[in-house]
Amino acid sequence: MTRFIFVTGGVVSSLGKGITTAAIAVLLEKRGLKVSIQKLDPYINVDPGTMSPFEHGEVYVTEDGAETDLDLGHYERFSQAPIGRHSNYTTGSIYSQVIRRERRGDYLGKTVQVIPHITDAIKDAIRSGAPAGTDVAVVEIGGTAGDIESLPFLEAIRQFALEVDPREAMFVHLTLLPHLRASGEMKTKPTQQSVGKLREIGIQPHVLVCRCEHPMTDEMRRKISLFCNVRVEDVIQEIDVETTIYEVPIDLKAQGLDDALVRHLGLEKTTAQDLSDWEALCERIRHPRGEVEIAVVGKYIELHDAYKSIYEALDHGGAASGVAVRLRKVSAEECAEGDVGRMLDGVHGILVPGGFGERGLEGKIRALQWGRENEVPCFGICLGMQAMAIEYARHAAGIPEAHTTEARSDTPEPLIHLLEGQSEDGDKGGTMRLGAYPCRLLPGTRVAEIYGRDLVFERHRHRWEFNDAYRERLEAAGLTCSGLYEEGGLVEIVELSDRPFHLGVQYHPEFKSKPLQPHPLFAAFVDAAAQRAGLASAAGVSPQETHS
Numbered sequence: 001m002t003r004f005i006f007v008t009g010g011v012v013s014s015l016g017k018g019i020t021t022a023a024i025a026v027l028l029e030k031r032g033l034k035v036s037i038q039k040l041d042p043y044i045n046v047d048p049g050t051m052s053p054f055e056h057g058e059v060y061v062t063e064d065g066a067e068t069d070l071d072l073g074h075y076e077r078f079s080q081a082p083i084g085r086h087s088n089y090t091t092g093s094i095y096s097q098v099i100r101r102e103r104r105g106d107y108l109g110k111t112v113q114v115i116p117h118i119t120d121a122i123k124d125a126i127r128s129g130a131p132a133g134t135d136v137a138v139v140e141i142g143g144t145a146g147d148i149e150s151l152p153f154l155e156a157i158r159q160f161a162l163e164v165d166p167r168e169a170m171f172v173h174l175t176l177l178p179h180l181r182a183s184g185e186m187k188t189k190p191t192q193q194s195v196g197k198l199r200e201i202g203i204q205p206h207v208l209v210c211r212c213e214h215p216m217t218d219e220m221r222r223k224i225s226l227f228c229n230v231r232v233e234d235v236i237q238e239i240d241v242e243t244t245i246y247e248v249p250i251d252l253k254a255q256g257l258d259d260a261l262v263r264h265l266g267l268e269k270t271t272a273q274d275l276s277d278w279e280a281l282c283e284r285i286r287h288p289r290g291e292v293e294i295a296v297v298g299k300y301i302e303l304h305d306a307y308k309s310i311y312e313a314l315d316h317g318g319a320a321s322g323v324a325v326r327l328r329k330v331s332a333e334e335c336a337e338g339d340v341g342r343m344l345d346g347v348h349g350i351l352v353p354g355g356f357g358e359r360g361l362e363g364k365i366r367a368l369q370w371g372r373e374n375e376v377p378c379f380g381i382c383l384g385m386q387a388m389a390i391e392y393a394r395h396a397a398g399i400p401e402a403h404t405t406e407a408r409s410d411t412p413e414p415l416i417h418l419l420e421g422q423s424e425d426g427d428k429g430g431t432m433r434l435g436a437y438p439c440r441l442l443p444g445t446r447v448a449e450i451y452g453r454d455l456v457f458e459r460h461r462h463r464w465e466f467n468d469a470y471r472e473r474l475e476a477a478g479l480t481c482s483g484l485y486e487e488g489g490l491v492e493i494v495e496l497s498d499r500p501f502h503l504g505v506q507y508h509p510e511f512k513s514k515p516l517q518p519h520p521l522f523a524a525f526v527d528a529a530a531q532r533a534g535l536a537s538a539a540g541v542s543p544q545e546t547h548s
């Protein structure tokens, strides 16, 4: 039997519901339970793939090639839950299914309505998110209680809980206890009102998780319990963490969250293992042996969420190397115009992330040129790898006009071009090269040494590719094409093999990095930066076990 935990949020958005949901999964897994996690998003986009990073932050890509909400990144980094296309549904994806069925005549002449047809489709989606053998399915509902647009989801989970055994489904509600500086008090009223909103539609939370800046007093706990109709021991404090989000599972366990959950689900017999691995990780993060500064040269640097997985993966690399990573966020557009040497002066590593379109590309190329000429470790990801190849072709291989047809469709030197079958016209949603592909690493190269294996699976999200016609000329000039997608004959990795780290990958390694299993490329990049900063190498950075 699979049990379901529905996580809702109240009072304000951006409460960290994704991290709380991921932490719940960690605590249940530590009790030996098999957990799945799913997110239901109330917006009408069929998936976030068509949204600008400024709108919605990064698009997180799953192994099976779904473009999903960035919270799925937290789920995958924290837990072992299988994450794929059934782990994220939106209002748009649910409606498009129902409308397709209506057009096919599947509803046999009935009027098609939100209740029951949309809510039935949501309940089916919830079941599809929990593969066979799942003990507990954790389902996060996006948005805030009281929003018009999340109503069908709340109605669907209300029905869901009604239709199963009482121990099979429970509700966890995350709220905020705002602190008023003037009176020095934390207030419970918004929490009461938000629980009131849920009760109006028939949902009584079993557990309340209260975000707060300061510890909650016993008196506040009793008051919240009384007014919200939740037992005192089920009112859990989630206080702001000091150094890292990876403290959240440890704190929530100390507050008794997992005891509360298993009590409601009738799983008290499971015993919890300690969180020593998470504690050791947080210790390493709290006490680094030094600091490195990494420049991230991108188009969306104003918004931290736009490169969420990259920043997390850098931190994982830092934890593996025992150093703290300080970020210098550099605008790619300003790099094109300004004094690049001044903008990058003193950094120990340069990372150029993925991106779309022409804007910012020349700045990325300049940053990589400066990095190469000054022997600063450089890491190019997706568009960053394409920029690295263009930079080398223009300035070291005698192809001054080298370009990508994405930025200049009539370039005489299409070093980066569209693959056959890929087109710029037509539907934008879900039409890129997406998800995991095998990549064969060339023995004796830097990348093969870093991974410690010769075949890896990494996730893609792009349309343009390295043009094989240029491979020989670039190799003759010293740039090694060190990774290949053999079946498609595609170059996926370029590197300068004699450098500690000058490497570009067509895929997105950041999606497979976890705090407890840092991605080897991020670990090696941060380690190269640490050496550049004059720190000793953290020898024996272990290759990631999850790569199969």
Ligand code: GLN
Binding pocket: 353, 354, 355, 356, 357, 381, 382, 383, 384, 406, 461, 462, 463, 464, 465
């Ligand atoms: N715009 C480039 C392409 O589509 C790179 C995409 C990316 O960086 N994710 O190939």
